[in-house]
Structures are given as structure tokens and as C-alpha cells.
Amino acid sequence: MNIAPGDTIGILGGGQLGRMLAIAASGLGLKVHIFAPEADSPAFEVAVAHTVADYADEAALAAFAAQVSVITYEFENVPAPTAEFLNKLKPVYPDPRALAITQDRVAEKDFVTSLGVGTAPYVPVDDPGSLLRAVAQLGRPSILKTRRFGYDGKGQGTIREGTDVSAVFRGLGGVPCILEGFVAFTREISVIAAHGVDGSFAAYDVCENEHAHHILSRTRVPARIAPETAAKAIAVTKTLTDALGYVGVVAVEMFVTVDSEGREDLLVNELAPRVHNSGHWTLGGAVTSQFEQHIRAVCGWPLGLPRRHGAIEMRNLIGDDVQDWRKILSEPGASLRLYGKGKARPGRKMGHVTVVTPENR
Template sequence: MSNNLPLPQGTMIGILGGGQLGRMLALAAARLGMRTHIFCPDPQSPAFEVTPHKTIAAYDDDSALATFADTIDIVTYEFENVPAATAEFLAARKPLHPAADALAISQDRLAEKSFLAARNIAVAPYRAVETLDQLRQGLADLGTPAVLKTTRLGYDGKGQRLIKSLNDAADAFATLTPKPLVLEAFVPFDKEISVVVARNVQGQVKTFDAAENLHKNHILHTSTVPANISPTLEKHAGMAAKAIVIALNYVGVLGVEFFVVPGQDRPNLIVNEIAPRVHNSGHWTEAVCLTDQFEQHIRAILGWPLGDPTRLADVVMQNLIGDESLALEELLAAGSQPHLYGKTAPRPGRKMGHFNRIVPK
């Protein structure tokens, strides 16, 4: 395959998932002269509005997947919960980036933590929990408060319970089982930062600057760049992100969330989680980088040289959740770049769009 790299204009890129990330990937692919085919079970998928090629089908519909595979040259995805069987089915037919093993690791909090810890990348202390006794032992080891999480399919604060004392253990366990669980020590972090990193088919690696993230109701509210951290910490975050994609032999863009935690001499970083896809906290790159995270992902999977992630200005990205997207006048004030996802119904908690503002120096 490497003889045919970089893939030419007109390459048909299959994208699993038709939400805003799939939509923004398709728009980036179009800017590079590529075509896209979106596969998503939801007939109202926002990404269906930016390409003429779509398949509405379930992710376990092998017949639809086989037809989809026939129409595309390579395949990628917008979300980390692509079923393993779907990934394997497609990977047997066309190049899949990022590869199925990256999915497998990021889909399982326990596998992810083991993977990172084995590579000396710091994570919060944790214990696997299959029984209530294990949970009690874990709480004895890690102390309280601690957080009990399902190992799979958690996002935006879903699938987790804060355990403040040993008395809460049974209730939390009952709520979240029978799913496999992991207990994590509660980390009193100063702030959350994230780094978006890319690695292409040939192994070239580039990072964007770190963003400092604020959440509201467990959903990302703002990402501010530069993050208010020391140059040393910023450098360490970038190095950790690079180490992760190299260790995974990863192809595409990957988001790494870190907690900045107080240390003896200076703050330290621990990895909160990794996401094998373009990342909400990287949307600021659209406004102030010559190559944004979406184009970087497309370049990476096409085997193109990675683009220049240099940041031209300081920036704040803010998500528009639910009916916040209706306040157009404010968004459109001078100095803001809105990106709206074309979703029809502004349900509470739904990500409707975002906007970037330049911060004057």
C-alpha cells in the first residue's frame, strides 16, 4: 500500500458516524479534493448534508457494511464506540484508520489505564472492580472520595458515580453493575488540559498546542489556548501525547486529556483519558491554525505529510449547548468565528455548535 501514498484527489473516504465530528471531517476532506461516504444509523445525521454519499444502516448490518466497503478507498470514524466487530469487518476489506486495536484500548477504561501505566505515563491510581468485595478493598487501598466508572461507553459524565464514603459503595455498585467497572482514586486536580496529536501512515507525528478546558454540567464549555501552564508542563504534555500515538502505531488524530495535579516541587500531569478521534477540545484549531485538526486527521489517514499546527493567535473556543445556539446575534459579534452543525432540534445538553474568539494580545 505504501507505494500508492499519498492517496490522490478524489479518494473516497468512508466515515463511520454522522454527527458533527463526521461532518467536520467531511468538510475538511472536501477542502483537500476528497470525497466522503457517511455511514450512520440516524436518518437525521448532520453529516448527511455535506456529501451526496450516505448509508443509513445499523453498525451490525453486514450487508450494508459490505456495500459501503465496496464504494470506499479507506475508512475512518468519528467516535470511539464503533463496535469491535464492525471495525474488524471493515478492516478486512479496506484500510481502517485508526486501527482496531486503538479502538479496543480506548473503549475500555481498564485496558487504557493498563496500556498507559505500562508505558510509564501517569494515570490516577485505579483498581478493577468485578465484585462488591473488590470495590470495598479498592476503597481501602485508594481512599475516599473515589470514582466508580463503567469500563465502557461512558462519556460526558454518564456511567460514573462519586463515592464519598465506604457507606456509598453498595449503592454505587448496584447502580452500575452488571457492567465491568473500574475504581479510580479521586484526583484533586488544578485544571484539565488536553493535547491533540496526529500521526500519519508513514509515522510522522505532530502536536497542536495544549488547551485548557472548563466544563459545565460535565460537558466541555470552553477550551482556552494557550493553557495557563508552564512551558515545561506544556512540553511534557506534548511528549506524552506523542509517546501514546507512537506506542499504539496509531494513524490519525488522537485527543489526550490530562489533569494538572499539585506535585511536591511543581505540578504534574496525569492522563484522564484518550480519544481515538478528532476532539472537541481541538475545535479552536479551525480558527487560528493553517492546518486544523480535521484536515490533520484526513492528511494522516491519506498518508499525506502532516500540516503545520502553528497557532497564529490566542483563542477561546466555546461550545453551544442546547438552545445557546439560538442566540445568533451574540455569537456573531465582531471577532467570533461560529461553526454550527445544522442540527434541527436544540435539545438540552445537545452540542449544537461552537465558536472561536481571538484573544487580543
């Protein structure tokens, strides 16, 4: 693979992540062609070309592949068969295997635990009977999630004392699920890291995340955890990406637990084979943003320095929060990014704001 400035990168998906990837690629002298089913995709505004077609349209996919040098994707709900089809025509990074594993919560947890890395206890669920047995095994409270296509709190329900478990299963559509045991965690963290084609690895400082209504609300960097816990989180991330033969930026979300003697430990919650919301602070907050880092990685270029510029706080603008854009612009040190979306709906990510506070290091 010999990609140079002036070449074209193909991106599957036209949301805000695709938009920010396209902007980063442009800054490196690359062109971008977006493929997405939605005609109003915000990434189209910043790409030199776009295709509106279904991910199952092989003729459209082949025409798309013929116009690009390498292909990546902005989110993990691109069908794995789409990535596999394209990978026969042009290099696709991250590898379609990573996409297939992370699209299925059971396959993902099986993969993680096969490497000796801890997760919440879990049991696959296929029907109401297996759900009852799983609840008896894991206890209450526990969380029932669809095996596929869930994010930002979608596709899940909590089972507590007195909950009608069959009703929860029906409410999720009666599709294959996974039941996860309750984890008493003290913090939620994530590691944003990149693997290059040559095997190089670069990780940003560990992020500490806060959620509201199951949606990421705020990220602080560095996370308020022990240095050895942060080092372990990065080591776990490298273990997972090494095993996948991964190329590109990845996010690994983890729970921090504390035992009776105050010792911290980690449990992996999930992997995202892409740039991630908790890494948006790197736009303006680090020497190399996660978006530029991903473009560098999938092009086979040297990875950039992931060093941050100071103490970071990033907050998401959800729904009508975006109406405060003028006020945010007047905040000293605030860096605003808006995603070019139309209507602000409850729960819809419209942008984010990052504040960097210099620190003595």
C-alpha cells in the same frame, strides 16, 4: 495506499465530528461516504453518499467498503469488531487496536501505565464485593465509572463519605466498572496531535479545558502551564501514539498536579482516538484544522502546520445556548460553527464559537 483528490473516504459515525471531517475532506477535493445507524445524522447533509445500517450488518459494511478508498471513524463507540471486519476489506485508520484499547477504561489505563506514564490510581470492579474492596483500597472520594461507553459525564458516579456504594454500582447497571482514586488537580489539559502513515508527528499547542456538569464548556490555548510541562504533555502523547502505531488525530486528556514545592506534573486521564471537542478551536484558529489534519493523515498525505493564529478561546454552545446565534455573529472576531442538529436538548452540543486574539510572538 495511493489516495488522490476525487477519491472517497468512508467515515463511521454521522455526528458533528463526522460532519466537520466531511467538510474538511471536501475542501481537499475528496468525497465522503458516511455510515451510521441514525437516519437523521447531521453529517449526511454534507456527504455525497450515506448508508443507514447497524454497525453489525456485515452485508451493508461490505457494500460500504466497496465504495471507498480508506475508512476512519468519528467517535470511539463504534464497535471494535466493526472496524476489524472493515480493516480486512480496506485500510482503517486509526488502527482497530487503538479503538479496542480506548473503549475499555481498564485496558486503556493498563496500556498507559505499561509505558511508564502516570494515571489516577485505579482498580477494576466486577461486582459489589470487589467495589467495597476497591473503595477500602483507594478511599473516598473516588469515582466509579463503567468500563465502556461513557462520555460527557455519562456512566459514572462519585463515592463520598456516607455513599451507599452498592446503590452506585446498581445505578450504573451492575456492569463491569473501574474505580478511580481522587486526583487533586489544578488544571485539565489536552493535547491534540496527529501521526501520519509515514510516522510523522505534529502537535498543536496544549489546550486548557473547563467543564460544566461533566461537559466541556470552554477551551483556552495556550494552556497556562509551565513551558516544560507543555513539552512533557506533548512528549507523553507521542509516546502513547508511537506505541499504538497510530495514524490520524488523537486527543490525550491529562490532569496537571502541583506538589508542595510548586512543581507541576501530569497524569493521563483518557485517550480519544479521533478528532476532539477541545480541538474545535483549530477551525479558524490554526493554519491547519484538526479535521483537515486527520484527513491528511488517514490518506497518507503530508501533515499540515499546526501553528495557531493567536490566543484562543473556544466555548461550546450547549442546549439552548444555540439560540444566541445571531448575537454571537455580531461579536467582533467571533467564528461560529453550528452542527445542523434539530432539537436543542439540555446537555446536547449544538455548536461552538471561537475567538482568536492576535498576539505578539
